[in-house]
Amino acid sequence: MSLDRYGVLKGRVLDHRREPDDDTPHYQILIDGDGSARAAVNVLSSGQESDPKMSELLYVAVEDFQHPILADLEKLKDGYTELDRKPGGLALDYIRGSLFDRTDLRALPAHEPGEDNDLADVLDHYVTRAQANNGSRIYAFGEPWSAEKEADKIFRFKPGRGIHNIHMNQGNAGRFKGDNGVWQDGALLFHFPAADRWVAIFLAFQSQKWHTDDRTGGALPDVPQARPGGQPAEGEPDQRLRIVGALVNAVGASPEDESVTLINTTTESVDLAGWAIADRDQHQVSLPARTLAAGETIRIPLIPPVALGNHGGTITLLDAVGLKVDGVAYTAADATEEGRTVVF
Incomplete structure (x- = not known):
């Protein structure tokens, strides 16, 4: 199995919200693509882990992101674009796409008192910068949800619609095993044309495994596994x-x-x-x-x-x-x- 749909939402940042602490808080972003849409970004896992620290998401922010997908990504029209889940295109795969070094991923709490010490603060830094500049664009990769009958529950536009699963979508176990797939990982990319700069934010859950099947995206059995942000496990291939x-x-x-x-x-x-x-x-x-x-x-x-x-x-x-x-x-x-x- 895999995500039902996969693609990228491109547009201008209009607003943002931090959700209060609950079992699965999100950082919400209002995006104007071909109309209003909401990007729901996980900042904490489901809270089922025995150690609360394991609920913290792993993240890396690449300040000067360079990758061959960017030239074609910039050509996309504002709005949602469905993506083929295969190599050589615009689809993202944390393992196979050479997007970043997995050992750069670090865990951060969702919300903490003070400044610049939690994941919402990290997102604020780039989202507010994009919101202040009409020429900038955000690209939210993940799974879309269709137009709803009701107004959006966060920003109240109607009909509600948006994109979620903006994180690694493979190497899952348990109740999220059905989301596994290759070339369907989520992320946030920001383009600041005035500075000719791209910023990329990649997110993963600490429970996810790094070595996955090339067809299903499920964790490979009988392979030593470290979490995505960890150093190689004993017996795992050494990246030196x-x-x-x-x-x-x-x-x-x-x-x-x-x-x-x-x-x-x-x-x-x-x-x-x-x-x-x-x-x-x-x-x-x-x-x-x-x-x-x-x-x-x-x-x-x-x-x-x-x-x-x-x-x-x-x-x-x-x-x-x-x-x-x-x-x-x-x-x-x-x-x-x-x-x-x-x-x-």
């Missing part, structure tokens, strides 16, 4: 084997001699047999069956159908059992100059 460079726009006509450079930052040798590199469309090329010594680098030539498009893309490093070890993204601007290696 990194992608450090890529020759995206090689000299010459297509198909070009593209390549990806890896470095082993660990203190031990790594057997690369069975490892692979995946492009934005999830095409894969196998790494050579050899050992990479501590501190050693290796340049991996890419073979079609694997390709690094000059309009931006992602590169993912997968271990011998197909788990993500590292991932990076590059933009069209990075690929402008022929023969130049992009450094990550």
